Structures are given as structure tokens and as C-alpha cells.
Amino acid sequence: MRLDPTDQQLINHFQRHLPVCERPYLDISRQLDMSEQEVIERLQSLQSRNVISRVGPVFEHSRAGASLLAAVAAPHEQVDQVAARINRAPGVNHNYAREHDYNLWFVMTAPDNEQLDERLDTLENHLKLPMLRLPMVEGYHIDLAFDIDWEALT
């Protein structure tokens, strides 16, 4: 999707450090030389076009609760079906098909480790597929806000 330069600027400058003050959108609007109303309308539009999922915080997984990356090898012809079952389990917030024998990769979350294990055990029993459980040992780079390469997208 092509965005106009103003939308690009909003994304370039505010993937982090959103102002925490009474009128944050007014603060942004002054930095980008437009009205507060235009900032709000552009954010609404970016959200409705699915360019941004929300404006807000990204919580640090390891501090916000318990989470774990897991994978299963679903039979080829049942990948969509198994993925749908995974999505119905409570706590799943990412779920992707990937090109590998382990072809479904998902992140399970829970308020604490005990509930996390319960959720994974329940799902593993339900799927009847052995599950790789790959907790994070150490994060070297865990911030998903990278600079968008607008040139590469044209």
C-alpha cells in the first residue's frame, strides 16, 4: 500500500515516544505542522486501512506475564485446520505458517508460568501433535519498531 508523505512522517516519527501529556495529538500536530484534528483523522484512517493495528504500548513479554514460542508439525493437508484450533486456544497472540517440517509457529501467553504450562499442555493434548516449546533464554534485540524503508516499497 502506498502512503502519502504525511502518513510516512507520522510512522517515521511516532513508532516510539508518543507524547504522554494532556493533548498528545496536539503535540504531534505541532511537530508535523498540521492540526490536531488532522492527526486524529490520519491515525483513524491508518487504523481502518490496517496499516497500524493500534496506537499504544508494546508490553515487554517477559515482564508483562508469561509467554513462549511453540511449534508443531501439522500434516500438510490439515495445516489450516490445526491453525484454527490453535487460534481457538486461550492466550495465543501470534500464529504463522512457516516453510519447514515444523510448519505452524505460535506464541502462547498467560498471566504466569503455571497457567502458561497448563494452556500448552491442554492444547498439546487437544492437537495430539508433539509440540516444540522454545522459551526465550536471552533477548539480544527485541524491539519490533524498525525504520520503514519507503524506497524499497515503491
Add this chain to the structure above:
Amino acid sequence: MSSAWGLLRLRQQLEKGLPLVPRPYQALGERTGLSEQEVMNAITQWQNDGLIKRFGLVVKHRTLGYTANAMVVWDVPDEQVKALGQTLAGVPFITLCYQRPRQLPDWPYNLFCMIHGTDRTRVLAQLDSLIADQNLQHIQHAVLFSNKTYRQRGGCYASHD
């Protein structure tokens, strides 16, 4: 002093995103029984504590055209994993890098990194140059492109989901 319940409700509300109204923190306060000032204090505190690692626009890269997402996994000797993790973390096109345990015999890889790119050819070229630059030819690796997204959303740690 903000109530623990109010703060928990605030976290649940924040997971859905900041309201797009002129005074969003006041709106969050109304929904959570906190004052506007208490909401702003809590968010600032959580950012300082590291509970919130980033606060701003959460971009859906796929919509923008970042359609090639590769998880590259490496089987690194244990004594080298930290150093290589730190090196990979500094590479501009690598967007995430984690150490995870091996699960032998099924899964020999212990270092994971993510490359978000605009197309598969470019991502593979970036990976080739990385392997050459860092002398990683002797380290076994696998490239797992994602070919379908079934779900991608923020965490729901505070919510009953």
C-alpha cells in the same frame, strides 16, 4: 495513590490501544476509575520500568508491503552464542534476535533472528551477505519463511482471553 484494580483495568484498556480523541488519557481514566494524571503517571512509570518497551504507532508491516518474513535459526556452539547474538542484533535488517534452548533430537537450533523484507530474493541476498561478512559458513542454519499469518496481535496478558 492509584488502586491496583484501576491499574489492572488500565493495562487491559491499553492493550486495545489509545483512544483517538483529543484527551485520550482522560478517556482512559474515565474507563478505569483513575484520574488523567494517574493514567499518565502509570504509563510513564511503566515505560521507565521497562514493562512498556515502546509506546507509539504499532505498524502492520505486511500491509505496507513487507511480505517476506524469514525466521533464520542457527546451531551455534554454546560458548559463542552470546557474542553472535549481540553481533546479529546490531545488523540493520535484523529486527529480532533471541537465544532459545535446543530441543534435541528434533530441533538443534539455539539462536533465532528475524528478517522483515519486501521480497524473498532480497531477504536471501541479505542473508548471504551476512554469512559472508560474519564468516558464518560453518554454522548450520535454516531459513523459515512465513507463508501465512493466522494471527498477529498484541499480548493479552492482563485480560482474560
